[in-house]
Amino acid sequence: MTGLADKGSSRPSDVEIRHVVKRFHTDRGEDVTALDDVNFTIRQHDFITVVGRSGCGKTTLLNMLAGFERPTEGEILVGGEPVLKPSPKRGVVFQKPQLYPWLNVRRNVEFGMKVQGVDAATRTRTAKEYLHIVGLSDAADRKPYELSGGMQQRAQIARVLAADPDIVLMDEPFGALDALTRENLQVELRRIWQERRKTVFFITHSVDEAIFLGTRVIVLSSHPGTVLMDIPVDIPRDPNHPEDIEAVRATREYRDLVARVDAAIHQ
Known part of the structure; x- marks a missing residue:
């Protein structure tokens, strides 16, 4: 122990x-x-x-x-x-992806940062970085319903990490x-x-x-x-x-x- x-x-x-x-x-x-x-x-x-x-x-x-x-x-x-x-x-990644269907993938990843008051330029740069990390750069402008389950989960992970929590x-x-x-x-x-x-x-x-x-x-x-x-x-x-x-x-x-x-x- x-x-x-x-x-x-x-x-x-x-x-x-x-x-x-x-x-x-x-x-x-x-x-x-x-x-x-x-x-x-x-x-x-x-x-x-x-x-x-x-x-x-x-x-x-x-x-x-x-x-x-x-x-x-x-x-x-x-x-x-x-x-x-x-x-x-403390960011949470749920079993089922929790993405906003009316926002594209990039806006979903930016969402947590926007709530925290991060400026637009930083949000855009950070979202681009994390979408690259999870392999979704080419899907940035797509809506969640256009993605496979695995891609949605990667987008959720990117959104949580982009908000820079200490704990995931x-x-x-x-x-x-x-x-x-x-x-x-x-x-x-x-x-x-x-x-x-x-x-x-x-x-x-x-x-x-x-x-x-x-x-x-x-x-x-x-x-x-x-x-x-x-x-x-x-x-x-x-x-x-x-x-x-x-x-x-x-x-x-x-x-x-x-x-x-x-x-x-x-x-």
Whole structure:
């Protein structure tokens, strides 16, 4: 288990999840515990991937990190300050792309910056940069409905990154995509993270995806969710081809880690 930092030593993007409990009151008058005594720290520039069975509270935890919900007990701190509401410093990439259909792709990417009061010239320059990063330069003037699902997801990622959050929260963003598109976006996201060094919290049902993308993998137990495993991913990567999924999968370290994570999920 990763130790908790003192408030005084927290960096701007450090996230401390301290003894978090989340309960919901059902229509039948019952109290249901979704998360129970969750503790871990996300360090600046970490790429945290979270796996666990359906209903273990992964999305609930992300919603609390985003500020959409509050813990029933415990606290979530960013840079030593409690998370009480949403913030532009925490960008969210949802499972289904959230794009404005009346705006073209470039305007969608600019939208968050416009809300923040960024001047037009900077918005245009930044949108162009991130559209190039996600491979959508040629689609800048197209409307979202003219794009494939994978392209829409890339546009959503570009919009979140262009707004320059300290932390990127991603809720199974590739879950609904076909296998080839999913693999391509995994490679692109890993490359973007290496270039931009954002702090990422990424939910997935795929152990393979969690290990390929993450610097740490967190396994949540079945209902109620608590941390079963929090382990670093230290898999050798070819420095000239760090995105090579097949080479990563072929390592003994990768196979061993898959086995450990699978065992934790199914125990």
